[in-house]
Amino acid sequence: MTGPESEGITVRRAVCPGSFDPITNGHLDIIGRASKLYDVVHVAVMINQSKKGLFTVDERIELIREVT
Template structure:
């Protein structure tokens, strides 16, 4: 069974993330979308909230599982019996960082492969940071995030 892991912060999940999830789910037998627990960052949403939002937007994709992890991605891959990392690329600027990460992961475990999915044209500008900034100024989030995520964002901003 080909098990791939799509790691990220998903704070919040965007339509760009969902596009990569749907496309990768067609390629692999099982896709684990893994929310990274990063204690050095202060996310808008808790890990539990991010996992819940991802479950809401992927409930109809049978071979997608949502999980979370902390520590090295390579160790998480071993835990879930995977040797494939899925990453989405928006712009050339993403490639430099993601290529560096792919190389260090390969150094840590030579059997691991990183598969890059190029973003669909309509999501090339989209990031979780942009979504949070637009939301903080009361901007329209339709076409940026799934509808179910919009309510979570504005609920969080009201607190």
């Protein structure tokens, strides 16, 4: 293993799960706040079976990449 963790440096990680269908300013605010508190922020795009989606998972991932 290479990188900071192999050198004994603690890497603080956060996960922001959600359907993000569509991504909103509220979502972006939470992701932005997390990025100030953690070294790495993972945005997990989920599927909400109880909702009819507006965008496919791939489209939502691309939208998130464009705005973050």
